[in-house]
Amino acid sequence: MASAPDRLLRRLEWQVLRRLDGRLQGSYRTVFRGAGIDFADLREYTPEDDVRHIDWNVTARLDEPFVRQYTEDREITVWLVLDLSASMRFGGAERGKDSVLTELAVCLARLFTRGGNRVGAVLFDNRIQRVVPARTGRTHVLQLAHEITRTAGLAAAQRGGPGTTTDVDGMLRLAAATARRRGLVFVISDFMGEDVGWESSLTRLTVRHEVVAVRVVDPMELELPDLGLVVVEDAETGEQVLVDTSEPLFRQRLRAEVDAREAAVSGAMRRAGVTAHRIGTDQDPLEALVAMVRRSKRSGGAAHRGLRVESGGRSEAEDA
Incomplete structure (x- = not known):
């Protein structure tokens, strides 16, 4: 009998990945000139150049040595930084934030590994931190789904009493220490904390x-x-408060606090130069993912350089 992660991956492949085919897939290319098969440009020969790259036809016509340059094809390494803290367990009985996180992570991992790219993950809770090394292939995605489910279960079991808010700063520092080579990093979290x-x-x-x-x-x-x-x-600190949700003053104060928190998080993202997206638990993951890429395409953000949706149905991914 198939396990829950295996059923999730099969469902995403059938419902999401097949529908995304032709919209979010393709090879990864860099803007750098180097070894490859696609001709990019010609330039004058220098003593450091490989003589095998000399274009003898152009050299004979111009009477000066010229070398051919090619678009360098490279794989990209993708890191998924996943917040498994207590606040991510909030949500309805059928669909919580942790479920959305798992579906997004598995879907992104499968999309990128289909092109032969490596995907790793940083699983973070204040008490438990795990790193899944970057690898490729469907089997690796299935192992990643198992590890997310297992680590989330361990984190939930260790919450025996009041704790502290999510250490988002610690999660990001762990991600930086883990992903040493330049790559594409997706941070999936609610960014809930006392401050930014x-x-x-x-x-x-x-x-x-x-x-x-x-x-x-x-x-x-x-x-x-x-x-x-x-x-x-409070899911993370364990603090309980009796409130009257119908009281106008309470609702006004709550609205002000929510607006202030949203403004603070958005401002921090903007100042950090990060492409930020918000996905609700009431949204379809497919539509949210496509909208995320389209929005990044319009703004020229990082997600656009990682996954580019082109008109006419064909898509191509780029390595920044």
Whole structure:
């Protein structure tokens, strides 16, 4: 009998990847000149050049040695930085933020590995941190899905009492220490914390890598419905408060706090120079992923350079 991660991967391949075929796939290329098969340009020969690259026809016509340059084909290494903290377990009975994170991670991993690219992951909780080495292939994606599920279960089992808010700064520092070679980094998190002290770590991460931040949110975190008297518990600290959700002053204060938090997170992303996207638990992952890439294409952001959607159905991925 197939395991839950195997069923998830099969479902995503059938429902998502097949529908994305021709829209989010292709080879990865750099803007650098080097070894490859596609001719790019000609330039004058220098003593450091390989004589095998001399274009003898052009050299004979111009009476000066010229060498051929080619577009260099390179694989890209993708890192998925995944927030498995307690706040990511928030959401409805059928679909929480952790479910969305898992689906997005597995879908992105399968999309990139299909082109022969390597995908690794940093799984982060305040108490548990695991690194899945970057590899390629469908089997690796299945192992990654198993590891996400297993680590999330271990993290949840170790929360026996009040804790602290997510150490987003620590998560980003671990990602920077793990991904040493230049690549494409997806940070999937709700970025819930006491403040945005992680901004400097995010900025440092962008120095070496192309970074795309994907914020997973639940609609109830943005607009609390009128439920009367309820006990609200902070998933990470364990603090409980009895509130009247129908009280106008409470709703006004909550709205102001949400707006301030959203503005702070958006501002930190913008100052760090990171392409940021927000995906709700009530959204279809396919549509959210396609919209994310299209938005990056319009803005010329990092996700556009990682996955480019072209008109006419054909797509190509680029290595920055």
